[in-house]
Amino acid sequence: MVVAEAQETLLERLNAMDADALFAWALEAHGDRAAIVTSFQDTGCVMIDMMSKVAPGMRVLTVDTLRLHAETYAHMDAMEARYGAIERFTPAPARLKKMVAQHGEYLFFDSKAKQEYCCTIRKTEPNQRALESVDVWFTGLRRDHSSFRVDTPKVQYVEQGDRLILKIAPLVDWDQARIDAYVAENDVPKNALYEKGFTSIGCVICSTPTLPQEDKRAGRWRWFNALDGDKKECGIHIGGSGI
Numbered sequence: 001m002v003v004a005e006a007q008e009t010l011l012e013r014l015n016a017m018d019a020d021a022l023f024a025w026a027l028e029a030h031g032d033r034a035a036i037v038t039s040f041q042d043t044g045c046v047m048i049d050m051m052s053k054v055a056p057g058m059r060v061l062t063v064d065t066l067r068l069h070a071e072t073y074a075h076m077d078a079m080e081a082r083y084g085a086i087e088r089f090t091p092a093p094a095r096l097k098k099m100v101a102q103h104g105e106y107l108f109f110d111s112k113a114k115q116e117y118c119c120t121i122r123k124t125e126p127n128q129r130a131l132e133s134v135d136v137w138f139t140g141l142r143r144d145h146s147s148f149r150v151d152t153p154k155v156q157y158v159e160q161g162d163r164l165i166l167k168i169a170p171l172v173d174w175d176q177a178r179i180d181a182y183v184a185e186n187d188v189p190k191n192a193l194y195e196k197g198f199t200s201i202g203c204v205i206c207s208t209p210t211l212p213q214e215d216k217r218a219g220r221w222r223w224f225n226a227l228d229g230d231k232k233e234c235g236i237h238i239g240g241s242g243i
């Protein structure tokens with residue numbers, strides 16, 4: 001990926017901004033082409049609350065895999081009631097039907113390849129559709145999520161089809177204590193699964209509670225722990241070039 005000099009300069013300028021300034025800049029500079037893409041975990045919800053104060057009206061997009069926890073659907077409804085409309089991107093019906101007909105609903109148990117296939121159909125492809133509608137993608141990635149994410153840049157360009165879009169993780173260097181403090185101070189709605197020991201929330205079965213000494217994403221696809229080590233990603237956040 002080649003990033004032009006002007007883009008490098010912009011990356012440096014944006015990298016020096018705090019989260020509030022990044023949201024305000026994005027809405028001013030890109031309007032409806034800037035959006036928060038979130039699965040409504042705590043970092044995403046903090047971003048939405050911040051955005052509502054400094055860049056009200058920014059779009060909020062999510063991928064609904066159609067296999068989320070009941071608590072997550074209830075939480076999404078609560079967030080929508082408080083902060084406004086959420087654009088939900090779901091799996092393409094024909095591709096989903098074909099996958100389930102060929103491999104069954106629980107194909108992710110069979111092999112790593114089938115888990116990745118399921119994630120492609122239910123997550124990555126809808127996420128790609130969501131990203132087609134943006135030039136600036138705000139994400140809730142944090143460096144303390146796992147050792148695989150420890151070098152996550154705050155601002156980077158990523159390829160989206162034949163173009164580059166900005167991917168911004170405004171809270172990339174926040175830790176859990178800072179997120180928790182913001183949630184408490186601002187009374188941000190929280191997914192009830194956190195009270196049940198979850199530290200990373202995804203689909204039913206594929207995300208489970210974690211122990212205190214584990215990585216936040218250790219509860220994902222537990223049956224692959226011996227194979228994967230700590231590289232627990234579905235593909236949405238792999239790739240990119242940033243600072």
Ligand code: SF4
Nearest residue numbers: 108118119122203206
């Ligand atoms: S997390 Fe599990 S159910 Fe959800 S898309 Fe990936 S493999 Fe499928």
